[in-house]
Amino acid sequence: MYIAHHQVPAGDTAQPKVWLENVSKQYGSVTALQPSDLKVRSGEFLTILGPSGSGKSTVLNLIAGMTNPTAGRVWIDGRDCTNVPPSKRGLGMVFQNYALMPHMSVFENVAFPLRVRRVTEAEIKRRVGEALELVRLPSVAGRKPAELSGGQQQRISIARCLVYNPAIILMDEPLGALDKKLREEMQLELKRLHVELKVTALYVTHDQEEALTMSDRIVLFNGGRIEQAGTPHELYFRPRTLFSAKFLGDSNVLSGKLQGRAQDGLVETPVGLLRSSNGNEHVGDGASVHLMVRPENVLLLPPDNKHEYANGLEAMVVDTISFGGVIKTFARLSDGSTMTVQELTRARRQAFDRGARVRLAWQAEDMLLLPAA
Amino acid sequence: MYFILPLLIYMAAVFLLPLLFVLFTSVVSETSGQLTLEFFERFFTHGLYLRVLKTTLEISLIGTALTLLIAYPIAYYLAKQTPKRRSYLTLLILLPFYTSILVKAFAFMVVLGYNGVVNDAIRLVLGEDFVLPLLFNRFGVMIGVVHDMVPFMVFPIVINLLAQNSSIHKAAEIMGATRTRIFWSIIFPLSLPAVAAGSLLVIIRLMGQFVTPALLGGRTDIMMSNLISFHIKDALDWNMAAAVSIVLLLLSCLILLALTRVRGAQLFGEQPRHG
Amino acid sequence: MDKERDVEALGGSAPSPLVATAAWLGFVYLLLPSLIIIPMSFGDTREIVFPPATYTLDLYREYFTNPTWTGSTIQSIRIAVIATLAGLALGTSAAYGIVRGSFRGKVLLGALLLSPFFVPAVVKALGFYIYFAALGIQGTTLSVVLGHTLFVTPYVMIVMMAALRNVDAQIEAAGMIMGASRIYVFRKVTLPMLRNALIAAGLFAFLMSFDEMIIAFFLSGFGTATLPVKMYESIVHEVSPVLSAISALLTFLALVICLAVTALSGRSGRQPSH
Numbered sequence: 001m002y003i004a005h006h007q008v009p010a011g012d013t014a015q016p017k018v019w020l021e022n023v024s025k026q027y028g029s030v031t032a033l034q035p036s037d038l039k040v041r042s043g044e045f046l047t048i049l050g051p052s053g054s055g056k057s058t059v060l061n062l063i064a065g066m067t068n069p070t071a072g073r074v075w076i077d078g079r080d081c082t083n084v085p086p087s088k089r090g091l092g093m094v095f096q097n098y099a100l101m102p103h104m105s106v107f108e109n110v111a112f113p114l115r116v117r118r119v120t121e122a123e124i125k126r127r128v129g130e131a132l133e134l135v136r137l138p139s140v141a142g143r144k145p146a147e148l149s150g151g152q153q154q155r156i157s158i159a160r161c162l163v164y165n166p167a168i169i170l171m172d173e174p175l176g177a178l179d180k181k182l183r184e185e186m187q188l189e190l191k192r193l194h195v196e197l198k199v200t201a202l203y204v205t206h207d208q209e210e211a212l213t214m215s216d217r218i219v220l221f222n223g224g225r226i227e228q229a230g231t232p233h234e235l236y237f238r239p240r241t242l243f244s245a246k247f248l249g250d251s252n253v254l255s256g257k258l259q260g261r262a263q264d265g266l267v268e269t270p271v272g273l274l275r276s277s278n279g280n281e282h283v284g285d286g287a288s289v290h291l292m293v294r295p296e297n298v299l300l301l302p303p304d305n306k307h308e309y310a311n312g313l314e315a316m317v318v319d320t321i322s323f324g325g326v327i328k329t330f331a332r333l334s335d336g337s338t339m340t341v342q343e344l345t346r347a348r349r350q351a352f353d354r355g356a357r358v359r360l361a362w363q364a365e366d367m368l369l370l371p372a373a
Numbered sequence: 374m375y376f377i378l379p380l381l382i383y384m385a386a387v388f389l390l391p392l393l394f395v396l397f398t399s400v401v402s403e404t405s406g407q408l409t410l411e412f413f414e415r416f417f418t419h420g421l422y423l424r425v426l427k428t429t430l431e432i433s434l435i436g437t438a439l440t441l442l443i444a445y446p447i448a449y450y451l452a453k454q455t456p457k458r459r460s461y462l463t464l465l466i467l468l469p470f471y472t473s474i475l476v477k478a479f480a481f482m483v484v485l486g487y488n489g490v491v492n493d494a495i496r497l498v499l500g501e502d503f504v505l506p507l508l509f510n511r512f513g514v515m516i517g518v519v520h521d522m523v524p525f526m527v528f529p530i531v532i533n534l535l536a537q538n539s540s541i542h543k544a545a546e547i548m549g550a551t552r553t554r555i556f557w558s559i560i561f562p563l564s565l566p567a568v569a570a571g572s573l574l575v576i577i578r579l580m581g582q583f584v585t586p587a588l589l590g591g592r593t594d595i596m597m598s599n600l601i602s603f604h605i606k607d608a609l610d611w612n613m614a615a616a617v618s619i620v621l622l623l624l625s626c627l628i629l630l631a632l633t634r635v636r637g638a639q640l641f642g643e644q645p646r647h648g
Numbered sequence: 649m650d651k652e653r654d655v656e657a658l659g660g661s662a663p664s665p666l667v668a669t670a671a672w673l674g675f676v677y678l679l680l681p682s683l684i685i686i687p688m689s690f691g692d693t694r695e696i697v698f699p700p701a702t703y704t705l706d707l708y709r710e711y712f713t714n715p716t717w718t719g720s721t722i723q724s725i726r727i728a729v730i731a732t733l734a735g736l737a738l739g740t741s742a743a744y745g746i747v748r749g750s751f752r753g754k755v756l757l758g759a760l761l762l763s764p765f766f767v768p769a770v771v772k773a774l775g776f777y778i779y780f781a782a783l784g785i786q787g788t789t790l791s792v793v794l795g796h797t798l799f800v801t802p803y804v805m806i807v808m809m810a811a812l813r814n815v816d817a818q819i820e821a822a823g824m825i826m827g828a829s830r831i832y833v834f835r836k837v838t839l840p841m842l843r844n845a846l847i848a849a850g851l852f853a854f855l856m857s858f859d860e861m862i863i864a865f866f867l868s869g870f871g872t873a874t875l876p877v878k879m880y881e882s883i884v885h886e887v888s889p890v891l892s893a894i895s896a897l898l899t900f901l902a903l904v905i906c907l908a909v910t911a912l913s914g915r916s917g918r919q920p921s922h
Contacts, residue, residue: 066821087824087825087826087827087828087830088827089825090827091825092825092826093822093825095818095821097818099819099821099822100819101819101837101841102841103840103843112826112836113827116826116827116828116832117827157822160822160826164827170825374746374749374751376744376745376748377741377745377746377749378745379737379742380738380739380741380761380801381742381761383797383801384764387794387797388775388798390779391772391775391776392767392771392775394775394779395774395778398778443674447670447671447675449663450667450670453667460910462675464906464907464910465675465679467906468682468899469678469679469682471855471902471906472682472898473859473876473895473898474859474861475859475879475895476681476685476895476899478883479681479891479892479895480680480681480684480685480688480895481681482883483685483697484681484684488697489698490684520678523674523677552664577766581769581771583769583862584861584880587884597768597770598769598770598862601774602865605774605777605866611778615774615778618770618775621771622771625766625768629763629766633759
């Protein structure tokens with residue numbers, strides 16, 4: 001998995017493009033969004049990630065103006081837009097089902113926002129041409145959306161946003177309707193446009209891989225509140241909660257009790273003593289904790305191997321499944337629970353039969369301490 | 374929503390107000406100007422009115438049953454066709470649905486009269502003396518009203534049958550159920566909401582029938598609508614016309630209330646949306 | 649996807665001969681009036697029999713030359729056109745408000761707006777009669793137009809609500825986010841997508857008003873009677889053979905509108921499949 005790893009543009013000092021200031025949303029007695037504070041920095045690619053019902057669509061609707069917050073304020077470009085209708089917010093939006101107008105040609109679709117703004121005909125012609133050029137579809141202007149493939153339609157819908165330079169482009173699961181291969185292609189395309197044009201983008205998805213690949217920053221939502229915010233790297237390698245750990249990437253989770261001082265990271269578990277070199281400010285001395293290690297950080301060794309890793313456990317191979325580029329081995333620990341090990345598929349890889357005794361080993365720095373819920 | 378406002382205002386002025394005028398006329402005597410329930414009293418004590426009420430209910434209920442009997446096989450047959458054939462065959466239901474009720478009544482007068490097609494055929498086979506009274510009686514009314522109502526029953530049932538999950542039928546078939554059994558234990562029970570919705574819709578419309586009983590029925594087939602018309606056009610008794618109308622309206626509301634209770638039924642033939 | 653589903657509906661096996669027979673008997677019964685009336689209309693002016701003894705165009709000639717019939721036909725067309733336009737405006741706007749709106753009591757309000765559909769025609773007619781008499785317009789063309797507008801509006805609403813539900817609300821949302829006002833989006837985006845449905849609803853409403861007899865019977869006076877009212881009176885009093893020709897023409901009109909509406913609703917609101 002590719003994890004985006006680049007510089008975060010502009011710090012907190014610059015004026016945010018969008019600021020949800022302590023907004024919350026209630027539908028009757030149902031809380032869709034607990035009071036949350038969220039800033040989208042100018043020029044960044046921010047992803048709102050979460051399972052369905054986590055509040056991510058509510059965040060999008062609040063920014064777009066489709067719903068009004070129960071409390072708090074919505075700022076766009078330094079302007080209080082809390083009670084401004086969607087048409088006056090100066091936003092762009094890309095929808096999952098493209099939302100192209102079926103009765104208009106591609107040209108007219110892209111020209112629509114310009115016509116609303118009473119741009120002159122010559123200017124419209126020029127800018128629509130440029131926008132179609134940007135999404136690499138300069139030759140389809142005369143066609144109807146229905147004559148284009150799904151991927152092409154989504155490019156047109158992106159061109160329709162780029163053409164009028166909105167303050168921020170909102171994207172609501174824009175690749176959800178495309179098949180896997182096309183989706184990966186479009187991810188790179190979106191990334192390229194973002195880097196080239198330096199537009200501010202807010203991307204909503206439930207697909208963690210998409211989020212990790214494309215974003216400058218990810219805000220993970222769970223149960224109507226922000227679970228964790230940070231760079232893809234931080235969310236993947238430094239999840240602060242069990243939910244974050246499980247939602248992004250695969251994980252092996254064990255439970256236990258801290259021994260001695262919290263910062264020593266020594267945990268007594270049913271399968272033995274494990275060591276973590278990562279502290280967690282939310283965990284106190286002697287607390288019950290979860291331990292998490294990514295499957296790709298676990299090594300599969302012969303049972304008698306004398307390794308130098310801080311953590312090592314006896315296990316028995318239950319099953320081995322190949323996923324093309326990687327191989328996953330499922331091994332049973334002494335307490336009956338199962339751990340997953342992920343290795344790259346290589347010809348020289350040492351194979352273990354089902355039922356073979358093995359030793360699982362990993363570094364203390366790859367073992368994360370998470371507070372028990 | 375200001376999009377609804379124009380119609381709301383129009384309905385208040387040209388629907389609710391007229392109905393209030395009817396209600397007013399049913400309880401305030403034209404001659405004395407007094408508030409009175411005498412017109413309703415007359416309705417529920419006089420033989421004529423009670424007989425018309427009984428006739429109305431009879432024609433509505435029996436008509437609905439006959440409509441269902443004719444409509445269900447048509448709906449089932451349509452649901453079994455390929456989409457292309459079904460759209461052609463549906464035109465055979467739509468044409469009579471679109472045809473003026475006067476045209477239909479007139480045509481049935483020609484078909485069912487003493488010199489009509491049916492009696493001509495009977496005479497041809499059985500001799501000059503044989504004539505069946507098919508017109509200006511309950512039979513004539515039934516032929517007319519059922520004809521008028523069949524499309525209203527067919528559409529909701531077809532939509533229901535098409536929306537049924539065919540995997541359930543296939544599963545039953547694989548488990549060894551015969552077609553008859555699949556129909557009676559799966560398809561028919563699942564179609565009952567549509568049958569109920571269609572039946573209630575048909576009852577409401579039958580209770581308000583006017584043209585067919587007037588043209589194809591006899592003296593004893595007068596329905597409440599005809600009675601209202603008689604009072605306003607011939608007897609010039611607005612009070613009784615209004616009282617009969619209120620009773621008819623309340624009966625319709627009662628059925629409508631039942632209709633809103635039918636769950637999972639599609640009232641207006643909206644196609645179920647997938648995905 | 650939908651096509652595949654359809655073919656497999658109810659298991660896909662052919663209906664049994666018993667069902668097919670019952671269905672076709674039903675079809676014959678339903679089509680009988682239309683099938684009878686066409687040959688009848690080519691009979692002569694003396695008597696109403698089926699099949700006619702001689703075939704002529706006399707009945708059509710009689711219809712097109714008799715001012716009673718032509719006058720009432722023109723009256724019907726005038727009323728139907730105005731009622732249709734008014735019904736389209738009121739019904740489409742209300743359908744948009746109901747389908748796209750999000751407010752409390754939406755379902756109840758929608759039911760209220762459709763309720764004229766469920767009120768027996770004679771009750772509506774009586775209400776108009778008493779009410780318009782009080783307003784002093786009873787017997788005028790205006791009174792029939794007002795009545796018919798109320799009569800056709802629920803049909804327009806039903807058609808337009810179904811069509812609107814097929815129009816993706818996100819397309820409208822997209823329009824608004826790009827800066828267009830709700831009215832601009834309704835005019836430039838929603839209405840063009842509803843074009844076929846509008847024509848279909850209009851044709852249907854026209855036919856409903858053109859054929860409507862009960863309200864017109866209660867409301868129209870001697871000089872303002874519509875074609876169906878004249879037909880009804882003719883059937884009740886004299887049963888003129890011309891009725892066959894008129895019936896055939898009305899059947900033809902019904903057929904044309906039926907085919908047009910079917911063709912239009914087959915194409916309206918069709919979205920590219922995802």
